[in-house]
Amino acid sequence: MTGIIQRLLLLSAAHRWARNQSTCAQIKRVSIEGNIAVGKSTFARLLQESNPDWEVITEPVSKWQNVDHETQSQHSSSNLLQMMYEDPKRWSYTFQSFSCLSRLRTQLQPITPMLPQAPKGAVQVYERSVYSDRYVFALNMFKLGFINSVEWAVYQEYHSFLLQQFGHRVELEGIIYLRASPQTCLGRLQKRAREEEQQLELHYLQMLHQRHEDWLLNRTTPVHSAHLLKLPVLVLDTEGEFERNPEVRVHLISKVHLSLDSLTVNSNQKVTDVFASPATGPGFPLWVVTEDHSRFPLLLKMKG
Ligand SMILES: Nc1ncnc2c1ncn2[C@@H]1O[C@H](COP(=O)(O)OP(=O)(O)OP(=O)(O)O)[C@@H](O)[C@H]1O
Ligand SMILES: Nc1nc(=O)c2ncn([C@H]3C[C@H](O)[C@@H](CO)O3)c2[nH]1
Incomplete structure (x- = not known):
């Protein structure tokens, strides 16, 4: 009693x-979007260093590289990222299901307890989102024929359903789009030399570039929520070196601050x-x- x-x-x-x-009305959630190797992780790290109060959430790549499963009662771990790149027709749908699920999980994680007390405002920064999962990657795999029309229909149906169910919890207040030419991204990808990406060609990066442009810049990609249509997008030109050039870095980070200041946050919710x-x-x-x-x-x- x-x-x-x-x-x-x-x-x-x-x-x-x-x-x-x-408290929830004070948290601003933004995702960093952009082509493979454009510099999202690098920029996220720099943002975290200049804003230690912010919560920066990295892309769950290691989960995709280590999928636990059982084979004939033996424990095993597989690299789904590698499998997807080696045999995209066989594994793209599986990959998109898993990446979407892991991103959803990431976006639903409770905030770190100290975040609401951040003196300069609470900000969560995600590296990519459930939105790029669909409007960039899954769509691209469908356009390439690596996901067939049935798989695409199933993916879209559960994506829409999940987003509808989780509503505000997975909504963002804004997007930071790191933009550079596919050639520049290829150069950075080669420099980084991630093992699974050795076979990636310029053409693939060009296609992904176009998906980003259509979704975030031209706004011609059909999206399935009114919220997404209105989402503010900050476009940052990252063609140049920002990792080691403090001037460029400060300029880019101050742009993020300025645009965050102008963002409105999600409305009050009843407890x-x-x-x-x-x-x-x-x-x-x-x-x-x-x-x-x-x-x-x-x-x-x-x-x-
Ligand atoms: N502005 C930049 N100028 C030059 N090199 C950069 C720049 N930004 C990042 N790099 C380098 O490019 C490589 C890829 O960067 P990073 O891992 O941050 O890319 P990413 O966008 O997070 O990749 P992914 O799409 O795979 O998650 C790294 O070696 C990094 O040091
Ligand atoms: N097919 C596919 N769908 C995704 O949603 C997705 N998200 C990221 N990636 C690839 C890009 C980098 O190689 C690596 C790390 O970003 O993983 C993806 N590939």
Whole structure:
């Protein structure tokens, strides 16, 4: 009984909190998009270094390189990224299902507890998103004939369904598009020399470049949510060296700051539940769930 009363009190306090100063309304979520090897990870690292308060979430590449499975009761691990590049017709659909799932999982992760207290505003930066999964890569694999029309229909159906179900939880407030020519990306890809990418040709990067241009610049790619249509896109020219050139770096990072300042964030959500943190150790003991199923740490200043 005491438990129920405590829960009700907490819920009502959480409602007050949500009305007054919704933490979720202060978090800006952006994804960094761009061609293979354009410099997303590098730029994400530089953003993190200049904004230690931000939460930068990298692309789950290692998950794709190590898919655990059982073969005749033996534990095994396979490199799906490599399999997809070696035999795209056989593995592209499997790859897109898995990459989409892993991106969804990443975007649904609870925020780090200290993020809402970031003095200059809470920002989450994702390296790619469930959106590029569909409107760049899966679409490209379909156009190349590596995903057939049935697979494409199935992928689109569950992608739309998942996005509809998770609603605001997977929405972004903006996109940073790192833009460079496919030739430049090929040069960086060769310099990085990731083993699985050795066979990649300029033509593939040219196609991916066009998918990015159509989605983010020309806005001619049909998208399936009104939110995406309105999403602000910051285009950064990354043709030049920014890794070692501090002037270019500062210029690009200040552009990100400027555009983040102008972004509006997601609207206040009603609190529907409150729960104790499952994690041990320091952090926030209480979390709230909002009507769109998002979870946020409860930052309450309880009166008297
Ligand atoms: N502006 C730049 N100028 C020159 N080299 C760069 C620049 N940005 C990144 N690089 C180099 O290019 C290579 C690829 O960069 P990075 O791994 O950041 O690309 P990415 O976009 O994250 O790749 P992926 O699409 O595979 O995730 C790295 O060797 C990096 O050091
Ligand atoms: N087919 C396919 N679909 C995706 O959604 C996707 N996302 C990333 N990649 C490839 C690009 C880099 O080689 C490597 C790391 O970004 O993984 C993808 N490939």
